[in-house]
Amino acid sequence: MSEQKAADNQSDPIPHTPWGHIMHGMWRNPLGLVGVTITTISIALMLVGLALDLFGLVQNPYVGIITYLVLPGGMVLGLAIIPLAAWLWRRKYRHVIPEKRLQIDLSNPRHQMGVLAFIFLTVINLAILAVVGYEGYHFTDSPYFCGMVCHKVMAPEYTAYQRSPHARVSCVDCHIGPGAEWFVQAKLSGLRQVAAVFRDSYSRPIPVPVHQLRPARDTCEQCHWPEKFHGKRVKEFYNFTDQNQLKPEITEIALHIGGRNPITSDFEGIHWHVSHNVEVRYLAVDEQRTQIARLKVKRPDGSQEEFVKPGLALPEGVEGKWRLMDCIDCHNRPTHVYDKPEERVDFGLRSKRINPEIPGIRADSLTALTRAYESRQEAEEQMVDYLLKLQADRNPEQMRKYERDIRTAGLYLLETYLGNIWPEMKVEWGTYRSHLGHQDADLGYGCFRCHDEEHETAAGRTVSQRCDLCHDAPF
Numbered sequence: 095m096s097e098q099k100a101a102d103n104q105s106d107p108i109p110h111t112p113w114g115h116i117m118h119g120m121w122r123n124p125l126g127l128v129g130v131t132i133t134t135i136s137i138a139l140m141l142v143g144l145a146l147d148l149f150g151l152v153q154n155p156y157v158g159i160i161t162y163l164v165l166p167g168g169m170v171l172g173l174a175i176i177p178l179a180a181w182l183w184r185r186k187y188r189h190v191i192p193e194k195r196l197q198i199d200l201s202n203p204r205h206q207m208g209v210l211a212f213i214f215l216t217v218i219n220l221a222i223l224a225v226v227g228y229e230g231y232h233f234t235d236s237p238y239f240c241g242m243v244c245h246k247v248m249a250p251e252y253t254a255y256q257r258s259p260h261a262r263v264s265c266v267d268c269h270i271g272p273g274a275e276w277f278v279q280a281k282l283s284g285l286r287q288v289a290a291v292f293r294d295s296y297s298r299p300i301p302v303p304v305h306q307l308r309p310a311r312d313t314c315e316q317c318h319w320p321e322k323f324h325g326k327r328v329k330e331f332y333n334f335t336d337q338n339q340l341k342p343e344i345t346e347i348a349l350h351i352g353g354r355n356p357i358t359s360d361f362e363g364i365h366w367h368v369s370h371n372v373e374v375r376y377l378a379v380d381e382q383r384t385q386i387a388r389l390k391v392k393r394p395d396g397s398q399e400e401f402v403k404p405g406l407a408l409p410e411g412v413e414g415k416w417r418l419m420d421c422i423d424c425h426n427r428p429t430h431v432y433d434k435p436e437e438r439v440d441f442g443l444r445s446k447r448i449n450p451e452i453p454g455i456r457a458d459s460l461t462a463l464t465r466a467y468e469s470r471q472e473a474e475e476q477m478v479d480y481l482l483k484l485q486a487d488r489n490p491e492q493m494r495k496y497e498r499d500i501r502t503a504g505l506y507l508l509e510t511y512l513g514n515i516w517p518e519m520k521v522e523w524g525t526y527r528s529h530l531g532h533q534d535a536d537l538g539y540g541c542f543r544c545h546d547e548e549h550e551t552a553a554g555r556t557v558s559q560r561c562d563l564c565h566d567a568p569f
């Protein structure tokens with residue numbers, strides 16, 4: 095069919111002005127109609143989503159994703175299709191319609207109406223986009239979005255975060271911090287991460303340390319100033335043993351938190367490493383930063399010293415990867431705090447959720463808690479029965495006598511398990527260890543990575559392990 099005929103066959107008269115072409119493109123041409131429909135539906139649904147979210151009527155991250163990410167895309171797409179449809183329409187019938195430029199004649203009432211309608215609709219559309227953009231920006235920055243949208247991936251971090259002292263600090267305060275440059279970087283790497291989730295190509299467990307984390311001095315110091323550290327912090331540790339489930343051994347230490355010495359004005363104590371004009375840099379042999387080969391210290395008086403650990407060879411390519419020590423080198427778990435099984439069992443005994451009177455219950459609790467379950471669901475199905483079985487194996491009569499208490503203990507252990515272990519993300523006991531102390535020194539964690547009396551200067555001075563350097567000797 096020739097184009098001439100096609101035009102003749104149209105039931106509607108062909109408009110002869112460019113305005114008419116736009117209107118025609120919008121209403122009478124299938125593509126234009128698609129554009130109008132997409133825009134209208136997107137706007138309507140967006141307003142519904144916005145209302146649901148703002149009035150807190152639904153708590154579902156997908157409402158947010160659709161309202162703030164999908165629908166605005168639909169609206170813009172629809173708006174882009176309308177002029178495109180008009181243009182295509184005009185091109186198709188360029189033989190039959192006179193070539194005219196878009197002329198606006200404000201004395202023509204039809205043009206007046208057109209211009210007013212155009213301005214009105216544009217303002218409305220921009221206003222909607224602005225509100226949705228603003229809300230969407232806050233939505234994608236909320237812990238709820240970070241923690242729930244990638245539910246399967248972030249479940250361990252989100253769960254640990256919710257029970258930590260920072261449960262009310264949003265993810266972006268630590269992971270992005272202030273400033274436009276990091277914001278853009280974070281959104282870009284966020285897009286890559288979302289893509290990895292869709293391709294199912296992300297690492298399990300998520301590897302640490304997080305190498306592209308913003309220097310902690312820019313984030314933590316929005317709330318904590320090293321200048322303000324002071325004094326000592328007394329901490330008590332309660333430890334039970336399998337032989338002694340009833341009375342804990344209590345160790346009390348007074349940590350030298352540090353700060354400015356009021357007499358000499360010098361910084362001292364644990365936070366000396368990050369205090370004003372002190373720089374501690376280190377060169378680690380491995381990506382995990384657990385094997386530290388060299389250390390450089392710069393002091394406020396300008397003096398410098400280098401400590402070397404003999405016998406720790408530097409592999410190719412590591413030289414030059416010096417890292418300036420910051421909060422994260424000790425506080426690597428400020429909010430994603432995972433428990434240790436012994437700690438949780440001992441806490442259960444102390445809080446009596448595990449009845450300490452039951453013979454062998456400490457050992458059995460640890461066995462049940464650290465058993466390798468295939469999935470969280472399997473743990474839910476088996477843990478309580480398994481604890482009952484362990485107790486029955488010891489003594490069936492004792493098991494029957496304490497059955498109710500053993501069940502209570504089993505449920506407490508299950509709760510602990512579900513707060514710490516995600517087999518599908520390969521998060522197991524000890525996957526994420528803390529540097530804040532000297533518990534796992536043999537694995538390269540904690541203060542003793544450096545404070546091992548082995549890193550030494552040319553003059554033979556070592557980084558000290560003196561028991562009263564970091565805390566009053568325990569008593």
Ligand code: HEC
Pocket residue numbers: 237238240241248251252255260263264265266267268269300301302303304305307422425426427428429430526
């Ligand atoms: C108080 C600061 C802080 C807050 C708040 C915070 N994080 Fe983190 N997060 C960290 C630090 C520090 C690390 C780096 C740990 C490391 O490198 O060993 C980290 C690491 C992670 C990791 C890597 C895996 C891991 O367990 O170390 C993920 C994933 C993560 N955070 C997600 C989140 C999400 C999601 C939220 C909000 C629900 C959040 N974070 C809130 C400080 C924070």
Ligand code: HEC
Pocket residue numbers: 259260263264267268310313314315316317318421422425428
């Ligand atoms: C938005 C403010 C904010 C940011 C950012 C922040 N914190 Fe905190 N932090 C707090 C508050 C508030 C508390 C006190 C919580 C409490 O006592 O319940 C706290 C407590 C702490 C504690 C003491 C925890 C305890 O067990 O008593 C440590 C350690 C800490 N923060 C380290 C960090 C580190 C490291 C970072 C950076 C990765 C950081 N914080 C970022 C607000 C913040």
Ligand code: HEC
Pocket residue numbers: 310311314315318319320324327329349351364365367368419420421422423424425530531
């Ligand atoms: C050399 C390791 C190290 C570095 C670096 C470090 N801290 Fe600490 N910090 C500690 C230790 C150890 C404690 C005591 C922990 C405890 O109570 O178990 C502590 C305690 C704290 C507390 C609680 C203080 C109190 O009085 O209870 C806060 C808050 C804190 N650190 C924030 C920070 C921030 C922010 C930075 C970075 C500017 C930082 N720390 C750097 C080791 C460090």
Ligand code: HEC
Pocket residue numbers: 350361362363364366367374376386389391419423424529530531540541542543544545556557558563564
């Ligand atoms: C990356 C290496 C490194 C790590 C990790 C490290 N330190 Fe240090 N620390 C040093 C160096 C280097 C010095 C200075 C040694 C010297 O000059 O004798 C030092 C000095 C100290 C001092 C004495 C500060 C003063 O002058 O008053 C204390 C206290 C201290 N560290 C506590 C800790 C604690 C607690 C941890 C673990 C939470 C820790 N350090 C982890 C490297 C480290």
Ligand code: HEC
Pocket residue numbers: 329331345347349530531532541542545558559560561562563564565568
């Ligand atoms: C470089 C700093 C540093 C040195 C040196 C150090 N400690 Fe500690 N120690 C710590 C920190 C930090 C903690 C607190 C850990 C925590 O909060 O979980 C701690 C905790 C402890 C605890 C209680 C932990 C528990 O699980 O019972 C004991 C006991 C202890 N230290 C003994 C010692 C002895 C003994 C020495 C001397 C060989 C020593 N420390 C040297 C930093 C140090």
